[in-house]
Amino acid sequence: MRAFSLLPRTVKAAVTSDLVKGNYSHRLSSTAMAMSSSVCPQIPSQLRARPIHSFPRKLPCAVSIKAFSSQSSDASAKGKCTVLRCGTVMAFDNTGGIGLVAGAGMAAATWEKCTVLEWQQQHGVDGLSARIGFLGLGIMGSPMAQNLLKAGCDVTVWNRTKSKCDPLISLGAKYKSSPQEVAISCDVTFAMLADPESAVEVACGKDGATRGMTSGKGYVDVSTVDAATSKLIGGHIKATGASFLEAPVSGSKKPAEDGQLIFLTAGDKSLYEMVGSLLDIMGKSRFYLGDVGNGAAMKLVVNMIMGSMMASFSEGLLLSEKVGLDPRILVEVVSQGAISAPMYSTKGPSMIQSLYPTAFPLKHQQKDLRLALGLAESVSQPTPIAAATNELYKVAKSHGLSDQDFSAVIEALKAKVQNPAK
Ligand SMILES: NC(=O)C1=CN([C@@H]2O[C@H](COP(=O)(O)OP(=O)(O)OC[C@H]3O[C@@H](n4cnc5c(N)ncnc54)[C@H](OP(=O)(O)O)[C@@H]3O)[C@@H](O)[C@H]2O)C=CC1
Numbered sequence: 464m465r466a467f468s469l470l471p472r473t474v475k476a477a478v479t480s481d482l483v484k485g486n487y488s489h490r491l492s493s494t495a496m497a498m499s500s501s502v503c504p505q506i507p508s509q510l511r512a513r514p515i516h517s518f519p520r521k522l523p524c525a526v527s528i529k530a531f532s533s534q535s536s537d538a539s540a541k542g543k544c545t546v547l548r549c550g551t552v553m554a555f556d557n558t559g560g561i562g563l564v565a566g567a568g569m570a571a572a573t574w575e576k577c578t579v580l581e582w583q584q585q586h587g588v589d590g591l592s593a594r595i596g597f598l599g600l601g602i603m604g605s606p607m608a609q610n611l612l613k614a615g616c617d618v619t620v621w622n623r624t625k626s627k628c629d630p631l632i633s634l635g636a637k638y639k640s641s642p643q644e645v646a647i648s649c650d651v652t653f654a655m656l657a658d659p660e661s662a663v664e665v666a667c668g669k670d671g672a673t674r675g676m677t678s679g680k681g682y683v684d685v686s687t688v689d690a691a692t693s694k695l696i697g698g699h700i701k702a703t704g705a706s707f708l709e710a711p712v713s714g715s716k717k718p719a720e721d722g723q724l725i726f727l728t729a730g731d732k733s734l735y736e737m738v739g740s741l742l743d744i745m746g747k748s749r750f751y752l753g754d755v756g757n758g759a760a761m762k763l764v765v766n767m768i769m770g771s772m773m774a775s776f777s778e779g780l781l782l783s784e785k786v787g788l789d790p791r792i793l794v795e796v797v798s799q800g801a802i803s804a805p806m807y808s809t810k811g812p813s814m815i816q817s818l819y820p821t822a823f824p825l826k827h828q829q830k831d832l833r834l835a836l837g838l839a840e841s842v843s844q845p846t847p848i849a850a851a852t853n854e855l856y857k858v859a860k861s862h863g864l865s866d867q868d869f870s871a872v873i874e875a876l877k878a879k880v881q882n883p884a885k
């Protein structure tokens with residue numbers, strides 16, 4: 464893998480292109496093979512580039528090690544070890560169909576067991592070949608994990624309600640019965656949980672992920688929580704010797720399905736770098752914001768703005784109707800002007816029909832407003848608009864709209880329009 468990271472861009476492109484185009488089922492193109500062989504000085508030429516007869520269809524995107532087959536018996540001598548390290552050469556056991564770059568000379572050298580993450584942190588390469596855990600398969604977690612699977616990653620899933628794992632298992636995911644078991648069997652574990660309470664429970668509770676974390680592993684929490692919760696979880700994870708990254712996402716169900724999320728990350732930089740390629744599978748951009756808490760804070764500020772925008776839009780739709788305008792034309796006008804936002808044009812038409820198919824549950828938007836108010840409070844900043852908006856979402860919740868899309872907040876306003884005294 465180190466060898467691959469040292470390859471000139473053109474060679475990487477040749478190898479990668481082979482794999483992306485599906486040329487991996489039998490062998491790499493002669494161009495890629497020849498180019499790889501000629502620039503891998505660590506590997507004796509007689510030991511290099513023996514094509515594997517059949518790569519698994521589900522080929523992980525990481526290309527380097529999978530471009531070679533195994534000649535060493537050393538890995539099997541160490542049984543089911545996950546990763547072996549010999550100088551700058553890394554090898555896996557063959558349970559995942561992953562080849563080993565080594566031969567007689569290499570086998571004679573001392574192989575040392577390490578985790579993928581440890582190796583990658585030392586050698587500056589990406590996490591595509593890591594064993595990935597995914598905890599929490601709700602509206603967001605399911606498509607995110609699915610995209611990792613579709614990209615060929617090795618994914619192990621867990622969800623409190625087990626049935627939500629089934630579609631992913633049928634796509635090739637492995638299943639473990641607790642967050643702890645997932646963490647034990649994976650190099651990097653992602654968590655996408657509902658709120659601070661569930662995020663803490665899954666990370667730090669009985670059978671929680673922390674119990675399976677050790678030095679060399681990584682935990683990436685992509686749930687939307689407050690900074691204090693993220694720091695608490697991060698502290699527990701790091702006490703095990705593992706690395707921690709908070710990485711809440713901007714973008715909803717459709718961007719999650721399309722791999723178009725925006726990651727707002729903070730925490731261990733080495734873990735950020737290691738999982739960068741995984742974030743790129745699930746998202747379109749990523750920001751590294753420094754210390755743990757900054758990603759959470761950024762996410763809460765964004766969602767505070769979004770919650771108010773939706774409430775204001777709802778008010779406008781109702782007013783337009785009340786004064787005899789066509790709210791569909793209002794949506795069109797808004798979408799062409801300076802205040803246009805995708806959520807107005809995507810959610811506006813269904814809101815006019817009083818339909819709220821859930822992409823972002825209203826209860827989560829209210830949770831984010833509540834947490835954003837706490838953030839503002841922590842620095843004594845007045846946020847009167849967010850405070851009023853939060854009240855509106857609370858009213859909507861009291862009308863039983865928690866699990867509807869957050870655009871259902873318009874129903875709380877309708878109640879006020881019909882009965883202004885309320
Ligand atoms: N939907 C969206 O558009 C976006 C959501 N987010 C944020 O992402 C996170 C997840 O959102 P989303 O997928 O929509 O939410 P869902 O409500 O669809 O999923 C929540 C997940 O949390 C699990 N969970 C809840 N409580 C517990 C608990 N006590 N113990 C263990 N697991 C629990 C649920 O398990 P179970 O299936 O068993 O209920 C489920 O897997 C939230 O923090 C949300 O704010 C961020 C960006 C966009």
Ligand SMILES: O=CCCC(=O)O
Nearest residue numbers: 687713714715766823
């Ligand atoms: O947290 C949810 C964000 C939803 C979105 O960005 O569209």
